Amino acid sequence: MTTMKELKSQASSSSTNERWAYDVFLSFRGEDTRKGFTGNLYKALCGKGINTFLDDQNLRKGEEITPALMMAIQESRIAIVIFSENYASSTFCLKELTKIMECIKHKGRLVLPVFYQVDPSDVRHQKGSYENALASHERKKTIDKAIVKQWRLILQEAASISGWHFEHGCVAHFSFLLINFVYHR
Numbered sequence: 001m002t003t004m005k006e007l008k009s010q011a012s013s014s015s016t017n018e019r020w021a022y023d024v025f026l027s028f029r030g031e032d033t034r035k036g037f038t039g040n041l042y043k044a045l046c047g048k049g050i051n052t053f054l055d056d057q058n059l060r061k062g063e064e065i066t067p068a069l070m071m072a073i074q075e076s077r078i079a080i081v082i083f084s085e086n087y088a089s090s091t092f093c094l095k096e097l098t099k100i101m102e103c104i105k106h107k108g109r110l111v112l113p114v115f116y117q118v119d120p121s122d123v124r125h126q127k128g129s130y131e132n133a134l135a136s137h138e139r140k141k142t143i144d145k146a147i148v149k150q151w152r153l154i155l156q157e158a159a160s161i162s163g164w165h166f167e168h169g170c171v172a173h174f175s176f177l178l179i180n181f182v183y184h185r
Contacts, residue, residue, distance in 0.1 A: 020051075020075060020076060020077045021051075021053075021072070021075035021076070022051050022052060022053040022072060022075060022076040022077070023045075023050045023051045023052065023076070023077050023078060023182065024045055024050055024051070024052040024053065024076060024077070024078045024079070024080055024182060025052075025053045025072055025073050025076035025078070025079045025080070025100070026038060026041070026042060026052060026053065026054050026079075026080050026082065027073075027079060027080070027081045027082065027093060027096045027097060027100060028081075028082040028084065028087070028093070029082075029084050029085075029086045029087040029089070029090050029093055030055075031086060032084035032085055032086050032087070032116070033082055033084050033116055037082065037116055037166070038054070038082055041080075041082075041178065042054045044179055045179055045182065048179050050179065050182055053072045053076055055069065066092075066095065069092075069095075069096060069099075070095075070096075070099050073096060073099045073100055073103060074099070074103060074107070076109070077109065077110065078109065078110045078111070078112060078182060079100040079103070079109060079110070079111045079112070080111075080112045080114060080178070080182075081097060081100060081111060081112070081113050081114065081158060082114045082116050083113060083114065083115050083116060083118055083120075083123050083158075083159070084116045084117060084118060085117065085118055085129045086129065086133070087118075087123075087130075088123075088126075088129070088130045088133035088134060088151075088155065089129070089132075089133040089136070091137070091143070094137075094151045094154070094155075097151075097154055097155070097158060098150065098151065098154050100158075101154050101157060101158055111158065111161060112163055112164070112178070112181065112182070113158055113159065113161050113162075113163030113164070114163055114164045114166060114178070115159075115163060115164065115165045115166065116166050117166065117167055118130075119165075120159055120163070120165055121159075123155055123158075123159035124155070124156050124159035124160060125156070126152060126155060126156075130155065134148055134151065134152060134155075137151070164177070164178065
């Protein structure tokens with residue numbers, strides 16, 4: 001298991017040799033957090049001059065979504081993954097997370113997990129809505145069971161990285177803490 005300290009070291013050594021299209025890539029389930037938590041975080045990051053990728057803000061009209069998202073992940077220094085109740089029900093989110101974790105391992109990127117109104121152990125051990133979403137994916141004939149198995153491992157790995165647990169409270173204060181962390185990386 002890679003520690004946060006090792007990930008930061010990899011990211012800082014990698015970042016000296018690369019130019020980034022974005023400082024931050026936000027991975028989130030739109031129906032859960034776009035108009036609230038993620039939208040506010042995006043505005044706050046941009047307000048501090050942190051170049052942040054948000055799908056509906058940065059995808060060009062007519063552009064194919066999946067390749068553009070994968071490229072944005074590769075071209076981002078940091079990924080903030082906002083795990084929410086329905087995150088695992090989205091194959092888009094799970095594909096993004098897979099690419100994010102691949103970039104951590106092979107390109108030294110930094111990932112910052114945020115557990116938005118979900119328990120980190122539910123994500124790590126796929127309980128509750130995460131268990132239900134993955135079981136639903138396994139029942140679909142269009143999704144290979146090996147892919148779902150990979151998603152399970154990726155979720156476990158990502159949720160094992162120290163992050164922030166937001167249950168309720170002041171989103172602005174929480175955003176301030178996250179921005180401060182990102183800004184000083």
